Amino acid sequence: MTTVKARVPGPSGHPLIGSMLDLTRRPLRTYLAARRDYGDVVRFTAGPPGLRAEFFVVFSPEGAHQVLGSEAANFRKESAFYDELRTSVGNGLLTSQDDDYQRQRRLIQPLFTRRRVDGYVDAIALEARMLAERWKAVPDGVVDAADEMSRFALRTVSRILFGADVEAAVDVVHRSFPALGEYLLDRGFSPVRTPRNWPTPANRRGAEAQRDLYGICDRIIAERALRPDGAGGKSDDLLALLTLARGEDGERLDPDELRDQVLIFLLAGHETTATSLAFALHLLAGHPEQRHRAQEEADAVLTGREPTAADLEALPYITRVLKEAMRLYPAASVIGRRAVAESVIGGHVIPAGAQVILAPLVTHRHPDHWEQPERFDPDRFLPEREKERHRYAWYPFGGGPRACIGQHFSMLESVLALGVLLRDFDFEVIDRRVALGQGITLRVDSPMRIRLAPR
Structure with a gap:
């Protein structure tokens, strides 16, 4: 029988601001130290007296299963951060709840079946080929992996969303999303938020970034509705499919809902994949044995031709490389929820109304579940070894009823793109250590340079 403890350690x-500075300046390091020092459920306080917030961070796979899976109905996407995210990028699949979420999921799920997603492989292959050609022309062969993968992933998801309109969207999104993300993070985690309509410099920057993003999405959606090759059904890019999506009773997404979904797909569909690819390249650049093994597989499968969807199954080692990169550096490195009713996690009482944080980056390095957790070892993900682990020892795509709808798309894009780059280039690490930060997703806060050599 589990002993229930009333007080959670932490x-x-x-005395004046609690853990606010540590959580602001080095959140991931603070969470790693908290698990080591206090265990799998830790209580934090942050903020000045009178505005101090209390929240609970859960590090165990069992606790993650409770929050995302077995007790998911009790843990909702409600916080100041989610309020700001909804205001900034709309009420799409990432942020919606209850009937809104169920309706959107019903309409959009058919567009993310394995068969449908496999149809996007031509766009992935095209962008990977264009990236490889551009890299061959880099004078000194030095590129920043984080910047390059961010641009590649954005172009790929934009091409899949907008088809021929990709060029119209990429520059605006690449410029505006980081500015909007910084703005909503500052507001979401600040103890005091000024009204958005106050003409402060931060509010003006946030409003401009949001206006630019909304403007380009609304323009493309409106133009597509007038074109016979778009909403008329002849185009098979994701925007056309979203426009045509119908529920059993004929329900559809209106223009505002279309824009909300597009913005969520642009955000979630490029930042997460970019993070995984950047760290996979960086890790391989610093580990020659694993890189050579991955290159042998890429050569055997992809030499002399473009990748196809069937190649995903033919590249098991490169798939394991991606999974190991996502273990060490999950894009969704923290996940927030609010407890509706009192719950008990790991023997600790979590009160009703409490903010609960999951930290996949810490769980993925938990020494009770991972031997030598800091070591890069793709063979941790051999099928027989995966079966031995708790389902939530590794959960970069979340879990439960709100698991990421784009998981297969992300793996397809990442594995095939990495295969093409491994086939065409050798890599050497320059910036062996990189600084991590926490934005909407895991962030690289220092150069992440690698040196390329065409093979």
Whole structure:
């Protein structure tokens, strides 16, 4: 029988602001230290007296299963951060709840079946080929993996969403999303938020970035509705399919809902994949034995031709490389929820109304579930070894009823693109250590340079 403990342990922090500085400046390092020092459920306080917030961070796979799976109905996407995210990028699949979420999921799920997603492989192959050709022309062979993969993933998801309109969207999104993300993070985690309509410099920057993003999406959606090759059904890009999507009773997405879904797909569909690819390249650049093994597989499968959807199954080692990169550096490195009713996690009482944080980056390095957790070892993901682990020892795509709808798309894009780059280039690491930060997703806060050599 599990003993229930009323008080959750945790750092006391500074007398005036609690753990606010540590969580602001080095959140991931703070969470790693908290698990080591206090266990699998840790209580934090942050903020000045009178505005101090309390929240609970859960590090165990069993706790993650409770929050995302077995007790998912009790843990909702409700917080100041989610309020800001909804205001900034709309009420799409990532942010919606209850009837809105169920309706959207019913309409959109058919567009993310394995068969449908496999149809996007031509766009992935085209962007991978264009990237490889551009890299061959880099004078000194030095590129920043994080910047390059961000641009590649954005172009790929934009091509899949917008088809021929990809060029119209990429520059605006590449410029505006980081500015909007910084703005909503500052607001979402600030103890005091000024009204958005106050003419502060931050509010003006946030409003401009949002206006630019909404403007380009609304323009493409409106133009597509007037074109016979778009909403008329002749185009098979994702925007056309979203426009045509119908429920059993004929329900459809209106223009605002279309824009909300497009913005969510642009955000979630490029930042997460970019993070996984960047760290996979960086890790391989610094580990010659694993890189050579991955290159042998890429050569055997992809030499002399473009990748196809069937190649995903033919590249098991490269798939394991991606999974190991996502273990060490999951794009969704923290996940937030609010407890509706009191719950017990790991023997600790979580009160009703409490903010609960999951930290996949910490769980993925939990020494009770991963031997030598800091070591890069793709063979951790051999099928027989995966079966031995708790389902939530590795959960870069979340889990439960709100698991990421784009999981197969992300793996297809990442594995095939990495295969093409391994086939065409050798890599050498320059910036062996990189600084991590926490944005909407895991962020690289220092150069991540690698040196390329065409093979």
